[in-house]
Amino acid sequence: MNKKNIFENILKKKIPANILYQDKKVTAFTDISPKAPVHILVIPNFFIKNLNEINKKNLNILSHMMYVSIKLAKINNIHESGYRIIINCNKNSGQEIQYLHIHILGGKKLKKI
Structure with a gap:
């Protein structure tokens, strides 16, 4: 399966995931290769490749992703x-999946x- 589409397939329920939170804008689930006892990913429900694709039309998604991340940290x-909250952008940062996501x-x- 193409890693680029793994998050889209999770959203389409083609791949099972331990979904912890979902609303109209974002979905959060546990990472399948956790780097800490708590390792959660938060993704937008629509495709954005990475931080470089944030623009005036979609910039509100970042604040909502951060809000949900803080909420999940409390839960x-x-x-x-x-x-720690991490957003990797492109290859040299360690971004393996070309789909904007936050690591908690x-x-x-x-x-x-």
Whole structure:
């Protein structure tokens, strides 16, 4: 299966995922290769390749993705101990799937970057 389409296939329910949150704008689910005890991905419900494709028409999606990320950090009880939010953009940053997504990592002491 093409990695570029994995998130689209999750949204279309062609691939099972542990969906933790979903509304009209975004979907959040656990990462299948977690890097921390809590590792959640938040994606828009419509395709945006990466941060470079944010423009005046779609910029509100970022604030909603951040709002949902904070909400999920609280639901998962990592908001007080600490968590990290990461958005990778393109190959050199480590973006493996060409679909805008936020990583929420927490549940343990994370290495400094």
